[in-house]
Amino acid sequence: MARGTEPEVQIRAAAAADVDVVADLATRFFADEGFELPEGGLRPRVEQYLRSDGRAIVAAHRGERLIGFATIATGFGLEYGWVAELEDLYVVPDERRQGIARALVERAAAWAAERGCSAVLVTVTPEGERAHALTAFYARLGFDDRGRRLLELPL
Numbered sequence: 001m002a003r004g005t006e007p008e009v010q011i012r013a014a015a016a017a018d019v020d021v022v023a024d025l026a027t028r029f030f031a032d033e034g035f036e037l038p039e040g041g042l043r044p045r046v047e048q049y050l051r052s053d054g055r056a057i058v059a060a061h062r063g064e065r066l067i068g069f070a071t072i073a074t075g076f077g078l079e080y081g082w083v084a085e086l087e088d089l090y091v092v093p094d095e096r097r098q099g100i101a102r103a104l105v106e107r108a109a110a111w112a113a114e115r116g117c118s119a120v121l122v123t124v125t126p127e128g129e130r131a132h133a134l135t136a137f138y139a140r141l142g143f144d145d146r147g148r149r150l151l152e153l154p155l
Contacts, residue, residue, distance in 0.1 A: 007063035009100055011107045014050060014057035014069065021066045022046050022057055029090035034127065054115070058107045060091065060100050067095045070104040074115055084112035086122040105141055123150050 014022050023043040030037055038045065049055050049071065060068035068091035074084045086108055091100045109120050122143060124134040135145060 009067070009095075009098075009103070010061045011103050012059060012061070013111070014059040016047075016050055018057075018059060018066070019043060019047050019050065022050075022059065022069055025066050025069060025090065025092070026088070028092070029088065032090075032093075033131070056108070056111050058104050058111065060095075060104055062095070067092050068100050068104055070108045072108040072112060072120070074112065074117055080118050082115065082117045084108075084115075084117040084120045086120055089122075101137070102141060105138075 020043070023041070023046040026042045026046060027037065029035075030042065046057070049057060054074040056072050058070045058072065059066055069088070070086060070090075071088040072084050072086050074082060076082050086105065089101055089104060091104070112120050120143075122138055124138065128134045139145065
């Protein structure tokens with residue numbers, strides 16, 4: 001189908017009915033980026049994410065096809081008060097460079113603002129930077145690189 005005759009992209013919050021399609025696309029995301037899948041796959045985590053307060057999955061659909069998603073979670077701390085973290089962002093390769101990732105981030109940020117968050121934070125992995133130049137992408141959306149580093153203690 002020619003691009004001009006395809007349905008417009010719709011951005012909306014994912015719902016419980018979207019669990020399977022979001023889990024399938026998240027699995028593709030993990031495979032594309034080389035992330036290890038958890039035992040039992042992603043479906044249980046997507047289901048829990050959608051049931052949890054302070055979390056949302058924003059989905060991009062072209063017609064009935066899910067073509068991208070973003071996950072965002074809120075938390076509270078002394079430094080920011082209410083803050084959100086953009087945890088995942090993925091758009092299928094054949095739909096990239098059309099503003100869909102930007103629209104997902106903007107809708108996720110609006111969701112966070114509606115909940116009183118003072119900022120949205122995002123972690124850029126070295127792999128994500130090499131593969132997708134994510135620091136420059138997020139800078140174009142207004143994110144500021146403050147030079148912080150995220151350290152992890154596996155439990």
